[in-house]
Amino acid sequence: MDADLRFLAARVAKGDDAAFRGIVDRTRAPLYRLAARLCGDLGDAEDALQDAYVDAYRALREGRWDGRSKVETWLYRIVTNAGIDALRKRRERGEKEASEPKFDGLVAAEARVALRELDAMLADLAPQDRAALVLTSVEGLSSKAAAEALGCSEGAIEQRLVRARTALRERQGREEARGS
Amino acid sequence: MSGGDLERDLERLRAATETITPGEGLGDAVMRAVKGAATSEDPLASIARRTSGLDAAPEITDAIVGRIRPLRGAVRPAPTPSWAEGVGRAGPFAVGIALLAAAASFVLFLSSQREVDATIVSSVDTVEVIE
Secondary structure, eight states: OHHHHHHHHHHHHTTOTHHHHHHHHHHHHHHHHHHHHHHSSHHHHHHHHHHHHHHHHHHHHTTOOOSSSOHHHHHHHHHHHHHHHHHHHHHHHOSTTOOOOSSOTTOOHHHHHHHHHHHHHHTTSOHHHHHHHIIIIISOOOHHHHHHHHTSOHHHHHHHHHHHHHHHHHHHHHHHHHHO | OOHHHHHHHHHHHHHHTTTOOOOTTHHHHHHHHHHHHHTTOOHHHHHHHHTTTOOOOTHHHHHHHHHHGGGTTTSOOOOOOOHHHHHHHHHHHHHHHHHHHHHHHHHHHHHHHHHHHHHHHHHHHHHHHHO
């Protein structure tokens, strides 16, 4: 898989645009899942994923992929950044103008409900803290891999996780106090 | 709205919704949800499990390729590296390796010289003893 992707990435870098379709086809599913989990919304996830692939294409054509890191890891990082940007944009525009998903025909109802739960649970967290929690607790990455995806140190990831979990516990406490 | 109108509207809605039936996967989804609740699964782990099969429709690939099409002329292709850049990049490593090789040769030379000296001295000793 990685050798195929490296080969395709090298071809795109040399100007073979048709090879980019191969990269998208091979990496689409895990990256769509990542974007959806980060954004908690399928419309935003589609936008973030498309932006990320456009960035990746530009980077390949402009020679900004060093060829040493794994293509999957490199794309994972680009999608993570695009997901964080999407969360920031959503905060700025408010919830009123949510974009409608167009390519969600294969998404099961159970997954949609789970994404809504996730979005509601993490709504109050800062985008970077939310991303750290999603990468480690939902995507199952180690702190080291999450730090690589977010472009920060492992210590920074641990701090973000502590902040995120504290905020979630406080929120749960408030909800329980309101319920009793 | 009069009571008669309300009754008629409710009757219309009842008739229109009478044929609603769940999809085939509902029973399985309910059982998975019940199982998850019964085992008090961590909420984030439960969400991870329930979203593990997420995939977009294949048409998203066409949408992405469609978005990169207008960029083809706009992106600045990576410049082809010249041989001088290669020399500049690899030069320091080459000098380092050459220095290491020179040092190793010198150490080897010294040690063999010492061996030759020792051999000569021992041969001279032997000759003296014989004499």
